[in-house]
Amino acid sequence: MSDQPAESAPLRFRRWEQRTELPLLGASLLFLLGYAVRVLAPHDAQLWRGLALVLVCATWLLFAADYVVRLRLSRLGHHFLRVHWLDTLVLLLPLLRPLRLIRVYTAVQRRREQPRLSLYARVIAYASASALLLGLSAALAVYHQEHRAEGASIRTFGDAVWWACETLTTVGYGDTVPVTPSGRTVAAGLMACGLGLLGAVTGSFSSWLLHVFRREDEKRPPEGG
Template sequence: MSDRPSAPVPPRLQEWEQRTEVPLFLAALVFLTGYAVRVLAPHDEGTVRDLALALVCATWLLFAVDYGVRLRLSGLGRHFVRAHWLDTVVLVLPLLRPLRIVQVYTAVQKRRERPRLSLYARVMAYASLTAVLLGVSAALAVYHQEHDAPGASIRTFGDSVWWACATLTTVGYGDAVPVTPLGRLIAALLMACGLALLGAVTGSFSSWLVQVFAREGEQRPPGSAP
């Protein structure tokens, strides 16, 4: 899920990314925590909600500063936005920052000689962690939009979590559905992410099974590639 251009990455930009990816991922978790408190705290808890909003704004400012620094170090100028479209989307919609988990892991692995996990284990770990973080983010965002909307079927955060699980797994029971335009947009994005993650995990697991069968000298499953 890389958004790197084909040109080599400037050394200063590469060094900056290796140093900041993990701290910024932790900042993303802080952002998600602050957003959760802001959304779920009772309305009479004004001080708590204000502190959560300040935390959200402060962490988003870190993301904006990081984006500006990388734009400058890349030397791409206005072409940076197109070449690094995922970074641009994540800056505008910080709740999608879990999509950068692959780049976080890559930055960590560059400090070591070899990955600690196999390719198949890495794919499933990426997909699992991304699914959890995206599911929580989507549940919070949809609950924020839906819980007091007229005719809404998502009234509690528990309803929203149930909806997020059904949507990510592409089950779609239909007992809880967004009714607001923004809620439906979030649902569409989560459906797309759910299909991509499910495909990645299924493909990786199938490939691993085929490899195991081949190694043990057993006949491959029908329809598998030679």
């Protein structure tokens, strides 16, 4: 009987994850929407800016409540910070929540016997969706920090989107660059994430091509005779 709580804790933790991942994905999109309205709305649109701030705060409190529940259900204590470091990171930096897309996909797939997509397609789809959402988040954050800074080259949201595309694809023309410390911090994070996501896409695509060509070679009749 004394071992029952320790055995049931992981099960309750997994059940909580399965039940909350999809709602939390919706909350993440609402957070991004609220942040976008807060950043892009004109300063005289106080009503919309106020509603956006309420939405951002409400969704972040939802993330914090989910984090506390996960911490209690895991029964890992302070080790939770090390084992579930991504949960801690996205709580402190909610704009990085697109990195949790793989958790959402895993939670959905647990309800099915077999994944609908192949391994290569899953990696490419996850990395592409994560890059898109992270690029949008970084563009909003950099525009927020840069467009009023002295000597800034990122003056419009379009400039910020162009900069995010350059950074994610590692092109780096240098025509738009952050000049503030916070903007450069965002840029450094996007560079690191962009390298990882781009590498995942290109690596998976190359592996898929090799797999296809290998199958074609195996089907081809042997030469000679």
